[in-house]
Amino acid sequence: MTSAFILLSRSTFGQIFRSRIFLKNPIISLMFGIIITTILQSSSTVTSIIVSMVGSGIVDDVRSVIPMIMGTSITNTLVAFSQIGNRNEFSRSFSSGILMDVFNYLTTLILLPIEIFIDRITTMSDIFHRGGYLARVSGAIAAMIPEKQGINIQLFKVITKPLTKLIIQINETIITSNKTQQTIGKIYCYNETIKCKYLFRSMIEKFGDNIVGIILFICSLIILTGILLFMVKLLKSIIIGIIDDTLKKILHIQSHGWKECLLGYVFIIVGITGAILVQSSSVFCSILTPLVGLQVLSLERNYELTIGANIGTTITACFASLTQTGLFFRQSMQIALTHFLFNLSGCILWYILPYFHRIPIHLSRQIGYIVSEYRWFALVYITLIFFLFPLILLILALIHWIVASIFLLCIFLLIIFIIIIKYFQKTNPNKLPIILQSWSFLPRSFRSFSYWDHHLEIFIKYICCQRCINLIYPLNIIEKPLKEQYLSMKTQYLTALDHRFLVHTQQLNQLFEKYHAPIISIYESRYPIKNYVQDFYHSLTGKPTQGEKTLLTLIQTNLLSKEIKIHENEEELIDRIIVFDREKKKEISSCIVVGITK
Known part of the structure; x- marks a missing residue:
């Protein structure tokens, strides 16, 4: 898919990479980095391209491309859609999928203003000792690295690259070159003397990059969707039973004090190792997203693994910089180190500092709750965060960077104001003016x-x-499996030793949530079961009950409705349950009616 987007994006992104206007304004550079990372689906690829640009001398000032590496990939969020069929799984997996987005956006919100401010107030120095915090620290480290011949280190790509080369071969240097007549897809190999041998070469010669890019995109999208659905089904089948218990014991290890702190860093190291092996944080985190949806992995543990993957993926950029040679070796190493420092600083801010680590997790979980109730909001989130918001800022920044800064400041102040008002509305509304005690105005x-x-x-x-x-808009209850499980549970309750009608609220609530019927509360009868049936049945039908009763059928009806259907040869046992009606947008009193016979 990355190769497909590279083929499609040459005409636009190549001009932008060569344009100095887009590199002078840090906000434009940041927004462009977010958009291109979203489209190419790989922050590692974008960083590697930037490293190549710096290494080839196309970009002579590292400071101008630092904001561009702060983009984030949409891949993890898309993976969550493979579990859209189940409300709770989708909520958890979507929270997991956007963890990396929230982490990167929060880190950018802190580091970008610091980077710009330090750059503006400090005097110019040599190429490695100017700019902001990230540029200066990475420049100082890069200046100490001796220049060497380029080397190429590959791990996971040793397996995948031979397969992808049989399908498509890309010449990424053409993206930023002035050779507009030359295709990005390679035609000649071996010193431009022998034509390359791969599947789409003849089509590139005949139709060009765009047509082949569209075909590759459609094929890769179909394959990606199939693999995601297959992966979720495979994970579900694998984790059932013994493996499920084993994984949960490993991934849900809990300790206290310094042991818990140390355990968190162990999971970060696991994330770093995993991202280095696959050379992509997006791929690594995409594997974790379904596990969170299936409750094998907690959101907190996934957060630690995601932080580690973010740091580990910067090693890919360092590998890319090692392939550069000549005068610009240190500059390319500097931009790779900048990517590393950005993610390391984010780890310090949003994990190591006390209390701050709760912010990304809380934001992700709250968005997940919204998405579980309103599934269309997932598409709104993706459109807003990855496309609409960056495009608006990009347009405003083209007018002037001050206009974009004022827009960002207004949004930031509005968010802070809403958070403060909501806090006082919950804790002490009397301190607020009457009009602000609710949002009804x-x-x-x-x-x-x-x-x-x-x-x-x-x-x-x-x-x-x-x-x-x-x-x-899924149905609130899937009847058949609910009937079977409910009848089984009801039989156990009726055979309780104290002969009372007991409802285990937590177990029943989990059962109903699984089938999309959120229960607010449950009526618990304190009558003996015989009296309970007699009183409830008599109040509804005016008929007395006699003899022993046997559970027979299960239907759902509305307790508030005027008519309650009673079969002539059956008597009813009714459990009163408070549920949330999506259509009426309010809590209603419903009941599960269990038919009983003599």
Whole structure:
């Protein structure tokens, strides 16, 4: 897929890489880095291209491309969609998928202003001792590295590269060159004398880069989707039983005090090692995302592994810089070290510092909760964070960097204001003005997702098939498996030693959540089971109950409705349950009716 996007993006990105306008403004550089990383689906690839640009002398000032390496990949978020069929799994996997996004955005929010501020207030020095914090520290380290002949270190790509070379071969130097008539797909190999042998060479000669790029993209997207679905099913089958228990024991190891702290760093080292082996943090974290959805891996442990993967993937850039030779070897090493320092600084900020490590996890989990209730918000999040917001900032930065800075400052202050108001609304609303004690003064469209959810549901019913509608708006209860499990549980409750109708709230709630029926509370009867049945049945039908009862059928009905259907030869046992009705947007009292006979 990366090769497909490189083929498609040559005409646009090549001009941008050669344009000095896009490299002079740090905000433009940052937004462009986010967009190109999203499109190419690999921060390692983007960093390697930037290293090659610096190593070849196309970019002579490392400071101009530092913001560009702060982009993040969308791959992990897309992997979460493979579990969209289950509300809870999708919520957990989406929280896991956006962990890297939240981490990178928060780190950028802190480090980019510091980088710009230090660069503006300090005087110019030599090429390795100017710029901001990242540029100066990485420059000082790079200046101490002796120049050597280029070497090429590959680990996981030793396996994958021979396979991909049979399909497509890319000449990445053409992206930033002035040879506009030459295709990115290689035509000649071995000193431009013999034509390369790979699957799409003849098509590139005949149709060019764009057509082949589209075909490759469609094929890779189909293969990626199939692999993701297969991986989730495979993981589900593997982790059931003994392997499930073993993995959970390993991944959910809990300690206290210094042991817990040390254990966290062990998982970070595991993440670093895993990312180095596959030479891609996106691939490594994409493997973890379904595990979080299946509750094999906790979000906290996944956070530690993600931090390690972010640091480990910078080793790929260091490997890429080692391939450079000549006068620009140290500059290419400097940009690789900058990528490493960026992720290391993020680790210090959002993991090592006390209390700060909770912020990325909390934000990811809250977004996951929203997505579990309103699945369409996942697409809104991707569009907003990876495309719309960077494009708006890019346009504003083209006008002037001060305009973009004011826009960012306004958004930041608005977020801080909302957080403070929500805190006081929950803890001490009396300290707030009456108008701010709730958000009712705002239009409903500004304060409630349910407003948009209602209108979107109406719109989707007109344009989508029933299968797509069920994905976005799943049924509250899947009847058949719920009937079987509920009857089994009910039988156990009825045979309780104290002969009382007992409801294990936690177990039943987990059962209903699994089938998309969020339970708010459950009515617990304190009557003996015989009296409970007699009283409840008599209050509904006016008929007395007699004899022993046997569980027979299970149906769902609304306790608030005027009519409750009672079969002539059956008597009913009703469990009152409070559930949340998505259509009416409110809590309602419902009941599970169990048919019983003599």
